[in-house]
Amino acid sequence: DVVLTQSPLSLPVTLGQPASISCRSSQSLVYSDGNTYLTWFQQRPGQSPRRLIYKVSNRDSGVPDRFSGSGSGTDFTLKISRVEAEDVGVYYCMQGTHWYTFGQGTKLEIK
Amino acid sequence: QVQLQESGPGLVKPSETLSLTCTVSGGSITTYYWSWVRQFPGKGLEWIGYVYDSGTKYYPSFKNRATISADTSKNLFSLRLSSVTAADTAVYYCARERGGYFGAFDIWGQGTMVTVSS
Numbered sequence: 001d002v003v004l005t006q007s008p009l010s011l012p013v014t015l016g017q018p019a020s021i022s023c024r025s026s027q028s029l030v031y032s033d034g035n036t037y038l039t040w041f042q043q044r045p046g047q048s049p050r051r052l053i054y055k056v057s058n059r060d061s062g063v064p065d066r067f068s069g070s071g072s073g074t075d076f077t078l079k080i081s082r083v084e085a086e087d088v089g090v091y092y093c094m095q096g097t098h099w100y101t102f103g104q105g106t107k108l109e110i111k
Numbered sequence: 112q113v114q115l116q117e118s119g120p121g122l123v124k125p126s127e128t129l130s131l132t133c134t135v136s137g138g139s140i141t142t143y144y145w146s147w148v149r150q151f152p153g154k155g156l157e158w159i160g161y162v163y164d165s166g167t168k169y170y171p172s173f174k175n176r177a178t179i180s181a182d183t184s185k186n187l188f189s190l191r192l193s194s195v196t197a198a199d200t201a202v203y204y205c206a207r208e209r210g211g212y213f214g215a216f217d218i219w220g221q222g223t224m225v226t227v228s229s
């Protein structure tokens with residue numbers, strides 16, 4: 001199975017400051033069709049996961065533009081340019097290139 | 112607006128079969144992939160498998176225990192997981208995926224907690 005390793009696992013951030021979450025894969029996530037199927041989800045406390053970013057860098061409609069995704073091959077990053085209170089929750093990366101597996105999650109909290 | 116709602120027993124005895132249903136409202140279940148994902152008490156997420164258009168089904172890590180089926184006439188799909196143990200205790204979510212999006216679930220149910228205990 002493909003293993004996704006997220007870091008950090010805990011991320012205390014001051015309001016208005018940037019945040020960055022890394023997701024590293026044990027194998028390349030480039031699929032045979034040339035696409036890279038790496039997705040980012042946000043899970044707010046008490047809620048179901050919500051998709052933020054798909055295919056590495058495509059932001060979903062309704063997702064603030066302070067969220068961005070980047071990366072290639074085995075290394076990916078989710079960045080929040082200026083953290084707001086509503087961003088508190090757990091962030092998961094997920095790969096869909098080799099069946100589907102999730103990272104362990106990164107808990108973002110406000111300092 | 113498409114919505115998903117999981118339903119089923121919240122308590123299952125060890126060695127028995129867990130059965131859950133996901134009812135889809137606001138849209139048809141045809142032409143999409145429908146998955147079950149579970150979240151353990153420690154918060155880790157695990158994909159169980161999917162069904163597409165009633166016929167195509169994949170649950171690669173649960174081959175001997177899981178069955179996912181769809182009923183297009185009732186617009187719902189189901190999960191059966193046999194021989195459960197305490198390790199199957201989790202919140203079970205159903206989720207939708209568009210073809211070609213490879214796991215990028217765009218709609219999730221609210222989740223249902225299942226506890227395996229005698």
